[in-house]
Amino acid sequence: MAEREFDIVLWGATGATGRRTAHHLARRCGESGLRLAMGGRNRDKLETVHDDLPDTGSTSAILVGDSHDTAFLGTMAARTRVVVSTVGPFALHGSELVAACVENGTHYCDLTAEPQWMRAMIDLHQQRARETGARIVHACGHDSIPSDLGVQFLQDAALARYGKPCKRVTTRVTRMKGGFSGGTAASFLNAMRLRETDPDFDRLSKDPYALCPEGERQGPDGPDRMMPVEVTWDPDLQAWTKPYFMGPMNSKVVRRSNAIMEYPYGRDFRYQETALTRSGIGGWGAAMRSTIFGRLFLIAMAIPTTRGLLQRYVLPKSGEGPSKEVRESGSYELVQVGEMPDGTILKARITGQGDPGVRSTTLMLTEAALCLAEDEGNITVGGGFWTPAAAMGTLLRDRITEHAGMSFELIPDNQV
Ligand SMILES: NC(=O)c1ccc[n+]([C@@H]2O[C@H](COP(=O)([O-])OP(=O)(O)OC[C@H]3O[C@@H](n4cnc5c(N)ncnc54)[C@H](OP(=O)(O)O)[C@@H]3O)[C@@H](O)[C@H]2O)c1
Structure with a gap:
């Protein structure tokens, strides 16, 4: 230039x-x-x-x-x-x-x-x-560097070690400590409004390959959902999982990376991103509680009156965000599990210091x-x-x- x-x-x-x-x-x-x-x-x-x-x-x-x-x-x-x-x-x-x-x-x-x-x-x-x-x-x-670069890191390791990419990668958010800012709240509020007015919004939200180039919008992963409620058992990590709010967005980016890099992870590559709690009844209960709370929050955000109240009294405003203490004491961790075509498992850990949102x-x-x-x-x-x-x-x-x-x-x- x-x-x-x-x-x-x-x-x-x-x-x-x-x-x-x-x-x-x-x-x-x-x-x-x-x-x-x-x-x-x-x-x-x-x-x-x-x-x-x-x-x-x-x-x-x-x-x-x-x-x-x-x-x-x-x-x-x-x-x-x-x-x-x-x-x-x-x-x-x-x-x-x-x-x-x-x-x-x-x-x-x-x-x-x-x-x-x-x-x-x-x-x-x-x-x-x-x-x-x-x-x-x-x-x-x-959103979406840790997921996107994390998958690339794990796949690079699979290629170096086994000469092949993992056919499946799951990312589990295992720790997330921090807050979020007014702009994030505003973007979320705007998405909820667009959902009501843009007929294409839901179709695109559900399409896991929505960010892939035209002609490349198909693959083995099922549709993303705006309000998922599943609590599932993760046999790889032996713990309960719950939906991760940004999972659908990050997953779309990871799948776009694979498509525009001409499929280094393979055309049958599967990807999923959720959050992890623990094993046992305690882990199941924690996943259930958080899932129900998340669902109630989304319902409240979908109804204009409650959305307005949340915007006015609860959510941070433009320019606002977590305090210095929260920003500096925050941290997060993702654990990624990759499965090779023969069933061999490869795992990676991605950590970040400081609150994820700011x-x-x-x-x-x-x-x-x-x-x-x-x-x-x-x-x-x-x-x-x-x-x-x-x-x-x-x-x-x-x-x-x-x-x-x-x-x-x-x-x-x-x-x-
Ligand atoms: N990907 C992620 O992980 C991640 C994390 C955090 C935030 N975000 C996103 O980052 C964005 C910013 O978040 P934030 O919390 O920093 O937002 P914010 O505090 O509301 O700041 C918005 C900025 O945009 C400026 N602005 C708004 N309208 C403008 C216009 N018409 N012309 C010029 N400037 C204008 C504001 O200027 P004034 O100060 O003059 O109002 C301010 O500088 C949001 O979209 C949020 O969703 C993403």
Whole structure:
């Protein structure tokens, strides 16, 4: 890419995740000598964030504009090599920016966990992104980097050890400690509204292959469901499982990775993601309680009156998120189980330090943006819409292991 004024523009530096991302980026760009600019719609707020940043000499400009101002976004995208965005709900505020990055051949990553919007962006811009060379990578937060890069890690190990990929991988969330931010609540509320108005919403939510390219939307996995209630026994890990709220979204991303990387996991690859409790009646009870609570919450969110009450009195507002203490004391763990065609089992553990919703997410997003900028020449894929695994793979895995408090490790036989 020809020289541009900035290496990275952070779009949305004033929100709950944006402020944290600004800090991480200022520090990391300072270390790497990258030129960083920060953008958003409110100059005063941006200046406050800017004044609070560590003085690393990396932040050179503040860009003020609106997410729906296409002329402004076009100019901004043309001035930088990479845009990283936290302005969500992306279905409401993200489309014009993606179009601007695609048109200007500017690499882009974000935090969206909205598969319907991702599908729409791919359909609208894939061809043009291939032409301009813009690498567009959605889902660069806790949704869906640990799942996507975790499966790739396990499959790389299977290939290295046995010369074949696992035919089935299950991801179990075994620990999750932290909170979530106002933007996540807003994205969820927007999804519940879209469900009522968009006739395609449910079809796409249920389709496990909804993010795969046209002609590749079939495979052995059954439909995803918005309100699953199953409590099931996991024979691999000898414990009860319950639905994991983000499982359907992460699974769609993992299946898209397999399809767009031309099936390194095989065409008959099966994937499932749920949360794990314990064994015994206690584990079953815990899974049941949490499933029933989750179901009641979803029902309350589906009814406009209760949704309004939850929005007003319970859910965090824009700009709000977990406290510093929660962010820093949070953590999570995923255990992945892969089954080889002959039944051999391979297991991996993925851990993250910091609460998944804000701290870990913003550290991962920061590394994704740095990867697009610093590893531009090492990334092997061209322009287009990619997943984290397909675009950045081990480059990003190494970065988040070194700089984002994450670990990926194989679990020795007979240990969980
Ligand atoms: N993938 C994951 O794991 C993950 C984790 C966390 C969050 N997220 C997603 O990340 C997004 C951000 O979450 P958040 O909690 O940081 O949200 P937030 O606190 O509400 O921040 C939203 C940001 O967008 C800006 N904004 C809104 N409308 C705009 C417009 N028209 N023009 C320019 N800027 C505008 C806001 O600016 P002002 O400050 O001026 O209002 C703010 O900077 C959400 O979509 C959320 O779902 C994903």
